[in-house]
Amino acid sequence: MRKSFLSVALACMAIAGAKAESVIPLSFGDFDQWVTRNIKESAIIGGENKKVYEIAPTKTINGDEPYTNMGNSPWATSNVLAKVAGVVKTSNQVYPDKRGNGYCAKLCTQYEHVKALGILNMDVLASGTIFLGQMLEPVSSTKNPYSKMNMGIPFTKRPEALQFEYKLTIPSGQRIYSSGFGAKKELEGQDYAEVFILLQRRWEDANGNIHAARVGTGRERYGTSVAKWTTHRIPVWYGDITSHEGYQDYMGLIPKKNSYYARNSKGKMVPVVEEQWDAPDATPTHMVVMISSGCGTPYTGTPGMTLWVDNVSLVY
Numbered sequence: 001m002r003k004s005f006l007s008v009a010l011a012c013m014a015i016a017g018a019k020a021e022s023v024i025p026l027s028f029g030d031f032d033q034w035v036t037r038n039i040k041e042s043a044i045i046g047g048e049n050k051k052v053y054e055i056a057p058t059k060t061i062n063g064d065e066p067y068t069n070m071g072n073s074p075w076a077t078s079n080v081l082a083k084v085a086g087v088v089k090t091s092n093q094v095y096p097d098k099r100g101n102g103y104c105a106k107l108c109t110q111y112e113h114v115k116a117l118g119i120l121n122m123d124v125l126a127s128g129t130i131f132l133g134q135m136l137e138p139v140s141s142t143k144n145p146y147s148k149m150n151m152g153i154p155f156t157k158r159p160e161a162l163q164f165e166y167k168l169t170i171p172s173g174q175r176i177y178s179s180g181f182g183a184k185k186e187l188e189g190q191d192y193a194e195v196f197i198l199l200q201r202r203w204e205d206a207n208g209n210i211h212a213a214r215v216g217t218g219r220e221r222y223g224t225s226v227a228k229w230t231t232h233r234i235p236v237w238y239g240d241i242t243s244h245e246g247y248q249d250y251m252g253l254i255p256k257k258n259s260y261y262a263r264n265s266k267g268k269m270v271p272v273v274e275e276q277w278d279a280p281d282a283t284p285t286h287m288v289v290m291i292s293s294g295c296g297t298p299y300t301g302t303p304g305m306t307l308w309v310d311n312v313s314l315v316y
Contacts, residue, residue, distance in 0.1 A: 022316040023163060026132075026289070028055050028073045029312035032102040035070060037061045042087045045114055050090040052079045055105070055130065064088045066137035074153050078129040078292075083138040089114065093128035093293070097308060104165075104310035105130060107293040109191070109301040111178070125178040127294030127301045130309075132287060133262075136269070142179060145298045147269055151260035152200065155287035161233040161315040162197040162218050162289065168226045171304035179299040191302045192221035192295045195309075197236060199284035202272060208264045210271070212286075213278035217241050219251045221295055222307075229308075233315060239280030250295075253277070260288065 035054040038061070041047060057071035064081060077094040097106035107128030114122045124142065134150040175191045178184040199216035218234040241247050254260065259271035291309050294301040 023313045024316065025311065025313045026074070028075055029164075030102065031055060031096065031105040031310055033058045033071075034096040034103065035059045035061060035067075037067065037081075039064050039081060039088065039090050041089055044087060045089060050092065052081065052090050052092050053077070053095055054079065064138075067135070068137075069134055074132045076131055076133050076135040076149070078126060078135070080135055080139045080148075081137045082140070084140055091124075091126060093126050094130055095128075099308075099310060104308050105291075107193075107291065107307045107309065109293045109303055109305040111303060122181070123178050123184065125176055125184075125299050125301055125303065127292050127305070128307070129290060129292040129294070131290040142181075142299075146259070147261050149261060150263050150269065151272070151290075152198075152262060152286040152288040154285065155199070156283055156285065157314075157316070158199070158216065158238070158283070159197075159236055159314040159316055161235050162195070162312070163231065163233045163315050164195065164291070164312045165229050165231050165310045166195075166226065167229050167308045168193055168222055168224075169304075169306045170223065170225045171302055173302055173304060175300065175302050177300045187300065190223055191300065191305060192223045193293050193305065193307045194219070194221045194295045195234060195291045196220070196289070197234065198288040199236065200272070200274070200286045200288065201278050201282055202262070202285050204264055208266045208268060208270060210262055210264055210273065212272050212274045213276045213282070214253055214274055215239075215278045215282045215284040217251055219248075221248075221250065229310075238282075240277035242277075262286075 035056045037052040040049050055075035056073035079092045082089045091112045093108050095106045096103040109127045111123045132153045136148045175187040196219035200212040202212045204210050216236045216238045218236040253274040261269050262272050264270050293305045293307040
C-alpha cells in the first residue's frame with residue numbers, strides 16, 4: 001500500500017512538473033475567409049475581368065481600388081493591383097481552394113502575361129506567397145519587389161515552433177528566370193518551396209533607419225512532392241544558431257542588399273537591416289512569417305510548382 005501510494009504521488013508530481021503544450025492559431029490562419037476583388041484591366045492590355053484574392057473577412061470588392069488589410073487580418077499576399085502610366089494590371093498567384101467544409105490557401109508559381117496591342121508581349125514569373133504584413137498598392141514598377149512589402153507584425157512572445165498543414169507538387173520542368181524584360185533564362189538546379197518564421201528585435205535611429213537583431217529562427221525549404229496533407233512543425237531556435245547541427249546557410253542573417261522593408265515612424269518605407277544575432281533569452285519586437293511556392297528570389301522559379309497550406313499556428 002505504501003509503495004503504491006508513493007508511485008502515485010511521484011506520477012502526480014511528474015505530471016504537474018511537465019510542460020503543458022499550447023497550439024495557438026494565427027488569426028485567419030485557417031484560410032476559411034477570403035476577399036474577392038473583381039478588377040477590370042485596361043483595354044490596351046486586353047480589358048479582361050480578373051479576380052484577385054486576399055485573406056480577410058469574406059467580402060466582394062468591385063473596382064481597381066488599392067487594397068489594405070481588412071478586418072484586422074495580419075496576412076498579405078503576392079496578389080497585387082498594378083498601375084503603370086495609368087494602365088491597370090493585376091497579378092494573382094494565391095487562391096482559396098476547397099478543403100472539406102472550409103478552404104485552404106493554394107500558392108502557385110506561374111507566369112503573368114502582358115500583351116499590349118502587339119507592341120508589348122512579356123511574361124513575368126511569380127511565386128505564390130503569403131506573409132504577415134502588408135502589400136503596398138498600387139504597384140507601379142517591378143523594381144525591388146521587397147520595397148512594396150511591409151514585412152512583419154509587432155510581436156513579443158517566444159514560441160517553440162510554427163505549425164501548419166501542407167501538401168506540395170513539384171513539376172519536372174526547368175527552373176526559370178523571367179522578369180518580363182529580356183529573354184527567359186533557364187537556370188541550373190531546382191527551386192524549393194519555403195516556409196519561415198523570423199523573430200526580430202527592431203529599433204529605429206534618429207534618421208529613421210530601422211535596425212534589427214535576430215532573436216529566433218525557424219526556416220525550411222522543401223524540394224520533394226508531398227501528395228497527402230501533412231501536419232508539420234518548424235522549431236524556432238534562439239540566439240546565434242550558426243553552430244546548431246541543423247543550421248543551413250539560408251537560415252543566416254538577411255544580407256543587407258536583400259533586406260525586407262517596413263514603415264518607419266515617419267511613414268517612410270525603409271530596409272530592415274539585420275545586423276547581429278541577439279541573446280538567446282532576448283525578447284522580440286516583431287515576427288515575420290512567410291510561406292511561398294518559391295524560395296524568395298524575385299522572378300525565379302519552376303512554373304507549375306504548387307504549395308497548399310492550412311491551419312497555421314504557433315506552438316508554446
